[in-house]
Amino acid sequence: MARKVIITCAVTGAIHTPSMSPHLPITPEEIAEAAIGAAEAGAAIVHLHARDPQNGKPDQSPEAFAPFLQVIKQRSNCVINITTGGAPTMLVEERVRPAAHYKPEVASLNMGSMNFGLYPMLNRFKEFKHDWELPYLEGSRDRIFRNTFTDIEYILTTCSENGTRFEIECYDIGHLYTLAHFVDRGIIKPPLFVQSVFGLLGGIGPHPEDVAHMKRTADRLFGDNYQWSVLGAGRNQLAIAAQAASMGGNVRVGLEDSLWIGPGKLAKSNAQQVRLARQIIEGLGLEIATPDDAREMLTLKGGDRVNF
Numbered sequence: 001m002a003r004k005v006i007i008t009c010a011v012t013g014a015i016h017t018p019s020m021s022p023h024l025p026i027t028p029e030e031i032a033e034a035a036i037g038a039a040e041a042g043a044a045i046v047h048l049h050a051r052d053p054q055n056g057k058p059d060q061s062p063e064a065f066a067p068f069l070q071v072i073k074q075r076s077n078c079v080i081n082i083t084t085g086g087a088p089t090m091l092v093e094e095r096v097r098p099a100a101h102y103k104p105e106v107a108s109l110n111m112g113s114m115n116f117g118l119y120p121m122l123n124r125f126k127e128f129k130h131d132w133e134l135p136y137l138e139g140s141r142d143r144i145f146r147n148t149f150t151d152i153e154y155i156l157t158t159c160s161e162n163g164t165r166f167e168i169e170c171y172d173i174g175h176l177y178t179l180a181h182f183v184d185r186g187i188i189k190p191p192l193f194v195q196s197v198f199g200l201l202g203g204i205g206p207h208p209e210d211v212a213h214m215k216r217t218a219d220r221l222f223g224d225n226y227q228w229s230v231l232g233a234g235r236n237q238l239a240i241a242a243q244a245a246s247m248g249g250n251v252r253v254g255l256e257d258s259l260w261i262g263p264g265k266l267a268k269s270n271a272q273q274v275r276l277a278r279q280i281i282e283g284l285g286l287e288i289a290t291p292d293d294a295r296e297m298l299t300l301k302g303g304d305r306v307n308f
Contacts (some may be wrong), residue, residue, distance in 0.1 A: 009038035013256025014087035017057035028067035039078035041274035044294035060085040070307035072224035081106035088145035103162040111175035116145040117201030163301040171203030190225035206236035218245035
């Protein structure tokens with residue numbers, strides 16, 4: 001049988017701001033429709049952030065997640081993944097609250113502090129509809145996205161009794177070694193779902209050798225005890241997805257990671273990016289994983305044990 005590849009779709013995130021694309025989901029209704037559309041296109045997992053519906057600012061209150069979590073659960077069998085990354089401007093106690101409250105099958109987990117440079121986007125986008133957007137981007141010149149050992153352990157222990165597994169986001173090689181540290185201590189247990197992030201300023205680059213180096217290092221550290229997935233930021237999205245799928249990996253797409261569907265062409269939906277990723281995967285003779293396939297591959301607790 002053909003190998004099955006998990007597609008994760010991150011539908012809105014906290015990187016891009018509303019003025020950058022009219023297609024970026026902002027309201028709970030838009031986020032729900034984007035997630036359901038991505039799942040229908042082939043995404044097994046949807047990775048979710050919330051935003052203030054009035055101005056699009058990242059909102060990590062559990063109340064902001066409730067309206068779209070309920071709709072997605074009612075209308076789709078997809079695996080729901082709630083961020084604990086939130087936005088780089090937030091403290092870890094704020095960031096973990098939705099995952100701690102809703103106890104999803106999957107939550108994201110950043111594996112290290114880092115510079116998180118969003119300000120280069122100011123070279124492309126000059127006019128903003130909301131007063132928070134420009135300082136949010138400009139402020140990333142002097143902002144550290146904090147994920148200390150204490151922060152990581154706080155998230156893991158806060159969610160330890162919930163049956164939640166983690167999409168472990170690794171932006172550089174050192175993050176893999178940090179993950180190995182927590183595995184050695186028994187605080188996080190295999191099978192691991194390692195999401196390697198490429199092309200974001202402050203992390204590892206998008207060169208094919210960077211992708212291969214991440215995979216070699218993870219193989220050496222974790223052997224057969226992990227599932228590898230990748231996301232490429234911006235224009236790197238589909239090229240890195242293709243490389244990783246051919247190397248035995250899974251892929252993540254979505255408007256959190258890239259607003260684009262081609263050079264200078266905005267993606268009109270998350271589903272559009274999922275369909276392109278699916279074409280790449282199936283063109284390699286592989287199959288896309290269903291949500292239940294992903295549950296089996298990642299040993300998740302099952303959507304029937306989630307009450308949104």
